[in-house]
Amino acid sequence: MRCFQIILPALLLLSLPAGAAEESLESLYRQIDEAIEHSPEYVATYESHIDRVKTSLRAEATPERQLPLLMQVFDLYKAYNNDSAMYYIEQYIDKAEATRQQAEADRGRVLLAFQCSTVGLYTEALGILGSISSEGLSPDVRADYYNTYQHVYGELSYYTRLQRMRDDYSQRHDQYRDSLLQVANPDSEMCLLQRETLLLAQKHPDEALAVNDKRMALVEDGTRAFAIVAFYRHLIYVAMGRRDESKRWLAQSALCDVRQATMDQASLLTLAQMLNEEGELERAYRYISFTWDCNNRFNTRMRSWQIAPILEVIDNNYKEQLHHNSQRLTLGLIILALFALALLGSLLFLHRRNKQLTVARRALNDSNEQLAALNDELKATNSQLSTLNSQLAEANQVKEEYIGRFLSLCSQYVDKLDNYRKMVNRKMKNKELEELFQMSKSTELKSKELNELFQNFDSVFLHLFPHFVDDFNTLLQPEMQIHPKDSNMLTTDLRIFALIRLGIDDSSKIAEFLNYSVNTIYNYRARIKNGALHNREMFERQVKCIGLPKQD
Numbered sequence: 001m002r003c004f005q006i007i008l009p010a011l012l013l014l015s016l017p018a019g020a021a022e023e024s025l026e027s028l029y030r031q032i033d034e035a036i037e038h039s040p041e042y043v044a045t046y047e048s049h050i051d052r053v054k055t056s057l058r059a060e061a062t063p064e065r066q067l068p069l070l071m072q073v074f075d076l077y078k079a080y081n082n083d084s085a086m087y088y089i090e091q092y093i094d095k096a097e098a099t100r101q102q103a104e105a106d107r108g109r110v111l112l113a114f115q116c117s118t119v120g121l122y123t124e125a126l127g128i129l130g131s132i133s134s135e136g137l138s139p140d141v142r143a144d145y146y147n148t149y150q151h152v153y154g155e156l157s158y159y160t161r162l163q164r165m166r167d168d169y170s171q172r173h174d175q176y177r178d179s180l181l182q183v184a185n186p187d188s189e190m191c192l193l194q195r196e197t198l199l200l201a202q203k204h205p206d207e208a209l210a211v212n213d214k215r216m217a218l219v220e221d222g223t224r225a226f227a228i229v230a231f232y233r234h235l236i237y238v239a240m241g242r243r244d245e246s247k248r249w250l251a252q253s254a255l256c257d258v259r260q261a262t263m264d265q266a267s268l269l270t271l272a273q274m275l276n277e278e279g280e281l282e283r284a285y286r287y288i289s290f291t292w293d294c295n296n297r298f299n300t301r302m303r304s305w306q307i308a309p310i311l312e313v314i315d316n317n318y319k320e321q322l323h324h325n326s327q328r329l330t331l332g333l334i335i336l337a338l339f340a341l342a343l344l345g346s347l348l349f350l351h352r353r354n355k356q357l358t359v360a361r362r363a364l365n366d367s368n369e370q371l372a373a374l375n376d377e378l379k380a381t382n383s384q385l386s387t388l389n390s391q392l393a394e395a396n397q398v399k400e401e402y403i404g405r406f407l408s409l410c411s412q413y414v415d416k417l418d419n420y421r422k423m424v425n426r427k428m429k430n431k432e433l434e435e436l437f438q439m440s441k442s443t444e445l446k447s448k449e450l451n452e453l454f455q456n457f458d459s460v461f462l463h464l465f466p467h468f469v470d471d472f473n474t475l476l477q478p479e480m481q482i483h484p485k486d487s488n489m490l491t492t493d494l495r496i497f498a499l500i501r502l503g504i505d506d507s508s509k510i511a512e513f514l515n516y517s518v519n520t521i522y523n524y525r526a527r528i529k530n531g532a533l534h535n536r537e538m539f540e541r542q543v544k545c546i547g548l549p550k551q552d
Helices: 018-022 024-039 038-061 063-077 084-100 102-118 122-130 137-161 162-184 189-201 205-218 223-241 243-257 267-276 281-298 302-369 376-429 433-441 444-464 468-473 490-500 506-512 518-532 539-544
Strands: none
Touching: 018 267, 024 038, 024 243, 024 281, 038 063, 038 243, 063 084, 084 102, 102 137, 102 223, 122 137, 137 162, 137 189, 162 189, 189 223, 205 223, 223 243, 243 267, 267 281, 302 376, 376 433, 444 490, 468 490, 490 506, 490 518, 490 539, 506 518, 518 539
16 A cells, blocks of 8 residues: 555565564665575465465355455465456456345455555546445445545545646545544554554654554564554654664565565565665665566556666666776776786896896806905905805895796786686676676685785795795794794795895885785784894894805
8 A cells, every 4th residue: 555645656565573673784685685586486385375275266166155265366466466366356246246245246346446546547446436335335345445445546646747636636535534534443454554644644753653553563473464564664764764774674574575475566666766875786776676577477557667767767877887897897907917018027127137147146256266366364255255146146046936937927817817808708798797797896806816926925935945934933932933834835924024035125015015004014023023032123134144054
C-alpha cells in the first residue's frame, strides 16, 4: 500500500526479526548481496510452495472446498506475479457466484479492485467497486471495501497533475477513510495504519511512531504484516530526518523481499535511490538491476514506468564512474610505461659508469704495483689503496649482480604491462566492466609485485653476502638479535640494514623502496641501534663493513 501525497510508491513488504534492527548497515548490505546471489534458490522454493497449493486445489472436486485454496493461491501470487494473482481471484469470484455465496463473491471483488489499484489500473478498480452494493456487505468486507476506495482515490490524488482533480480525489479519499474508521475495529491494523499515515501527513512523526509501536505489538516476526509495519517505520524516520535508522529498516525489508522471492519490489528500489544519492553507485546499480529483473517477473507496466527513470539515472552515473576509472587506469599504464623507459635509461647510465669504474680499477692496480716498490713510509698508503680497491671490486660485483637482475625484472615488467593491457582491452571489448572495475579497486597486484621485488632483492643480497645475518647479529645484544624463519628471506629490519650495507643510507630512499613512511624507517633504525652491542653511534658504520676483508 502507498502512503499517498507523502512517499514514493511502495509495496507491501515481507519481514525480518525485530532484533535485526540493531545490525549495522554494512552488515545488512552484505546480507542483501548474498541474498541476491542466492535469489534463484529462494524463487525455486517459493514456486514449489505455490505448486503444492495448486496441486491441492486441483484435487478438490467441489467449489466450496476450492474457495479457500483459491484464496491462498491468490495471496501467494499477489506480490509475485500480477497476472496470476488476478486470474485466481477471478476464479474465486466465479466459484463463489456459482455456489451463490454472494458475500464471498463481494469479498473477492474487493480484493480484485485493491490488486488493480496497486498496479495502476484505477479505472478498472473503480468499475469493480461500483458494481458492489455496500448495503449487504458484512462488517469486515465493508471495512475492506472502504479501505480499497480510499486507497484508489489516494493513488489518483498522488499521481494526477491537475490541481482541481487532485483536490476532488483527496476529498473523496478523506471521506472513505472516515467511513472506514467508523466501521472498523479501532484497535485493528487497518485503523492504526490510517491513524499513522494521517499523523505523518500532518507532520507529527513522533505521534506516528507511537502508533507504529502499537502496530508492532500486534504482529509477529516473519509475517507480511510485520514487513508492512517495518516499511512504514522507515517512512517515519525519514520524516524525522534520522536517515541511518530509516535505511536500516529499509534494508531489512529489502533483505526479506529477496529471501521471500517477492517480485513486487519497493524497498530495494527506494534503497537503490538513497545509495545513488550518497555516491555508492556500484551497490545502487546492482540493486536497481535486480529490482528491474523482479519487476519483469511481476509483469506490470506501472512498475516499469516507476523503475525505468531511476534505473536510467543510476545506470548513467555508474557508467560515468566506470569511464572515469578506465581513464585513470589508462593514465596509470602510461605512467608505468614512462617509468620503464626511465629505468632503461638508468640502466644504460649505470652500464657506462661500470665501464668507467673498470678502467679506474685497472689504473689502481697499476698504481699498486708501482707502490709495492716504495719504502716503508708508503706501506700505510698502499694498505689504504688496497682497501679501496677491494671496495671497488665489491661495488662492481654488487652492480653486476643487481644490474643483471634489474634488466631481467624490467623485461618481465614490460611483458606484464603488455599482458595487462591486452587483458584490459579484451574485457572492455567484452563489456566486462564490473569485473574490470573490481580489478581496478584491488591492491592485490601491487602487493604481489612488491613481494616479488623483495624476494629478488633478498636473493641477490644473500648471494653477495651469505654471512650477513650472522655477522649482523654479532653487532647486537643477544635479546635484540634477529633470526629469520626463512634462511632465504630477510625481515624488514634486516632489509633496511642490507640497503645501508649497499650504501643507501638515506631514510627517504629506503622508505620509497620498501613502501613505508619515512617515520617508520626512522623508528626501525633507532630501535635496532638502541640494541647495539657496543657504540650506538658506530653501529651503522660497522654494518657497512660487513663482508669486507679484515686488515692486518
